[in-house]
Amino acid sequence: MQRPGRHRGASTALIGRVATALALLCAFTGRSPAQDDFHHPELEWRTIETGHFFVHYHTGAERTARTVAKIAEEIYGPITSLYAHEPDGKVSFVIKDYDDYANGAAYFFDNKIEIWASSLDTDLRGTHNWLRNVVTHEFTHIIQIQTSFKFGRRVPAIYLQWLGYQSERRQDVLYGYPNRIVSYPLSGFVIPSWFAEGVAQYNRKELDYDYWDSHRDMILRSYVLDGNMLTWNEMSVFGKTSLGNESSYNSGFAFVSYIVDRFGDAKLEEISRNLSTLTEVTIDGAIGRAVGIDGEQLYREWQDALKADYTERTAAVRAAPVAGDIIGDVGFANFYPAFSPDGKYLAYISNKNGDYFSSSALYLYELSTKTERRVASGVRSNFSWSPDGKTIWFSKHTQDNPFWSSYYDIFSLDVESGDDERITEGLRSNSPAVSPDGGRIAYV
Numbered sequence: 001m002q003r004p005g006r007h008r009g010a011s012t013a014l015i016g017r018v019a020t021a022l023a024l025l026c027a028f029t030g031r032s033p034a035q036d037d038f039h040h041p042e043l044e045w046r047t048i049e050t051g052h053f054f055v056h057y058h059t060g061a062e063r064t065a066r067t068v069a070k071i072a073e074e075i076y077g078p079i080t081s082l083y084a085h086e087p088d089g090k091v092s093f094v095i096k097d098y099d100d101y102a103n104g105a106a107y108f109f110d111n112k113i114e115i116w117a118s119s120l121d122t123d124l125r126g127t128h129n130w131l132r133n134v135v136t137h138e139f140t141h142i143i144q145i146q147t148s149f150k151f152g153r154r155v156p157a158i159y160l161q162w163l164g165y166q167s168e169r170r171q172d173v174l175y176g177y178p179n180r181i182v183s184y185p186l187s188g189f190v191i192p193s194w195f196a197e198g199v200a201q202y203n204r205k206e207l208d209y210d211y212w213d214s215h216r217d218m219i220l221r222s223y224v225l226d227g228n229m230l231t232w233n234e235m236s237v238f239g240k241t242s243l244g245n246e247s248s249y250n251s252g253f254a255f256v257s258y259i260v261d262r263f264g265d266a267k268l269e270e271i272s273r274n275l276s277t278l279t280e281v282t283i284d285g286a287i288g289r290a291v292g293i294d295g296e297q298l299y300r301e302w303q304d305a306l307k308a309d310y311t312e313r314t315a316a317v318r319a320a321p322v323a324g325d326i327i328g329d330v331g332f333a334n335f336y337p338a339f340s341p342d343g344k345y346l347a348y349i350s351n352k353n354g355d356y357f358s359s360s361a362l363y364l365y366e367l368s369t370k371t372e373r374r375v376a377s378g379v380r381s382n383f384s385w386s387p388d389g390k391t392i393w394f395s396k397h398t399q400d401n402p403f404w405s406s407y408y409d410i411f412s413l414d415v416e417s418g419d420d421e422r423i424t425e426g427l428r429s430n431s432p433a434v435s436p437d438g439g440r441i442a443y444v
Contacts, residue, residue: 198252
């Protein structure tokens, strides 16, 4: 696939220190059950030590931990050499496999990375090797962000404050009430989200564990051709919907690829080094000093290149447009439409007016009346009709198990009554598919 044009810090004494994390998947969801992170005293924890890493894992996750240890040592040299920086101690990986949840988080002040073992399954990205992707992504966060530190790992920020006081006439009172205050915070790192996530997704050219796929290209292409790209400032922050946050990832990945193709990957280290100086407080100047073009100006040149490229490549399609009748026009996550065997209904997944994918539900659209109803909430995966069209089988997260883990289980829905029934108990069973004779169910 052609490339376009080519994740709690605070101050020291006054504010205190908070672990900072950049998460691989924070773009996609609101706070899901898996992220509540209940204590699991039933688990035994062990540690694997390698030349550069500690890998901490619990009972049942040893295979994943050993794979992570192998991958981490293999990518240590390529990533540290790209940024000419090595951590000041061994980096810890914490492997979690007590929830059906996929994510990764880099705590770059603490030399710690958390990995959820379940493979990432999102509709906005293609197929990748999960562990090689997430291990390389999060370790790149550690190395690249530490490269940009202004005061090192022990001082996340400096906070200067001056107080003025009212004059006090009484000699037994030292100061009057404070009536003036001047505060100046200086962060220990200044990195917009697009750059942090862009370089982490880029990895480096020789690894290619994450790559520009057709899903990402579809999202960016739609923005470009609609004249609705994220602005320079918009793609620098999260706090959007699931689609908006993912678009910051996409924009960053594409823009970083553009910078590398035009100026070489050595500029990623140079930009990061520029951000580590006390005089550089914006990415604009850091890019300008590295490539000779101010960041925002380079962004506009990238925009123009994208528009020209996508316009040319879609000319034939736009010249003869074909459009159907829109059935589900509410929500940005309308997925997996499937007709019932008798052709009476269309079932699909939608987040409707929700801001995140986690608010998705299963909807049933009756073709004859053109009306729909929500029949099951909390459904994110695909589903399967029974051969007679009377039942829909789906899976969703439950925490009804001895240790409150968030597991997928399979449910059946009676189409006419709307009643559902839980079929499996803590089997971590997802994406059911009913056999043609209705006698068996295959699932992940």
